[in-house]
Amino acid sequence: GQQVMQIPQYQHVQEGEDFTTYCNSSTTLSNIQWYKQRPGGHPVFLIQLVKSGEVKKQKRLTFQFGEAKKNSSLHITATQTTDVGTYFCAGPLNAGNNRKLIWGLGTSLAVNP
Amino acid sequence: EPEVTQTPSHQVTQMGQEVILRCVPISNHLYFYWYRQILGQKVEFLVSFYNNEISEKSEIFDDQFSVERPDGSNFTLKIRSTKLEDSAMYFCASSESVQGIGEQYFGPGTRLTVT
Numbered sequence: 001g002q003q004v005m006q007i008p009q010y011q012h013v014q015e016g017e018d019f020t021t022y023c024n025s026s027t028t029l030s031n032i033q034w035y036k037q038r039p040g041g042h043p044v045f046l047i048q049l050v051k052s053g054e055v056k057k058q059k060r061l062t063f064q065f066g067e068a069k070k071n072s073s074l075h076i077t078a079t080q081t082t083d084v085g086t087y088f089c090a091g092p093l094n095a096g097n098n099r100k101l102i103w104g105l106g107t108s109l110a111v112n113p
Numbered sequence: 114e115p116e117v118t119q120t121p122s123h124q125v126t127q128m129g130q131e132v133i134l135r136c137v138p139i140s141n142h143l144y145f146y147w148y149r150q151i152l153g154q155k156v157e158f159l160v161s162f163y164n165n166e167i168s169e170k171s172e173i174f175d176d177q178f179s180v181e182r183p184d185g186s187n188f189t190l191k192i193r194s195t196k197l198e199d200s201a202m203y204f205c206a207s208s209e210s211v212q213g214i215g216e217q218y219f220g221p222g223t224r225l226t227v228t
Binding site for chain 2: 033035037041042043044045048088090093100101102103104105106
């Protein structure tokens with residue numbers, strides 16, 4: 001079935017280093033969403049990408065959607081301790097009512113101060 | 114800022130018992146969801162709900178699960194006969210998007226422990 005894969009599963013960086021997580025779908029996606037979950041918290045929506053090749057920025061976070069709409073990435077420049085958490089990508093199932101989000105396993109980011 | 118609320122925050126139950134998890138979605142949202150997350154693992158879709166009926170459900174959402182919107186504000190998830198493997202964090206979410214899936218707002222979750 002349709003799958004969304006994320007790498008790496010874990011990333012440990014020094015504060016100030018950059019961080020990137022990659023998301024790959026087995027099928028073309030109509031859109032992709034990114035969520036952040038702090039330890040012990042709930043997923044919080046970060047962004048949705050819809051267009052092929054789209055790039056969006058939120059301060060130090062840069063999100064990209066691939067030309068084929070099958071992959072995406074999240075890049076954080078100069079990480080801070082507040083960036084700690086698990087970053088999930090999710091895309092809608094390409095069937096049915098299109099209301100089911102398929103989630104990646106997430107990338108857990110740890111930042112050493 | 115409006116938010117999704119969930120009660121209880123933690124529920125402990127014995128295997129075989131019924132539990133009802135409650136959620137109050139954001140008031141003007143039209144789509145409601147339940148997810149579960151086993152500790153340290155990924156978020157798993159259970160069910161989506163729109164216009165007083167189930168829109169999509171996953172293979173996890175078997176006959177032991179049901180959802181209901183008993184009034185204009187609450188959205189509940191019932192597990193009829195809990196199993197040990199139902200122990201997880203259950204998140205409710207809502208969204209207002211009419212076309213496709215838009216931003217989903219998650220509640221703080223209910224931690225269900227089945228003993």
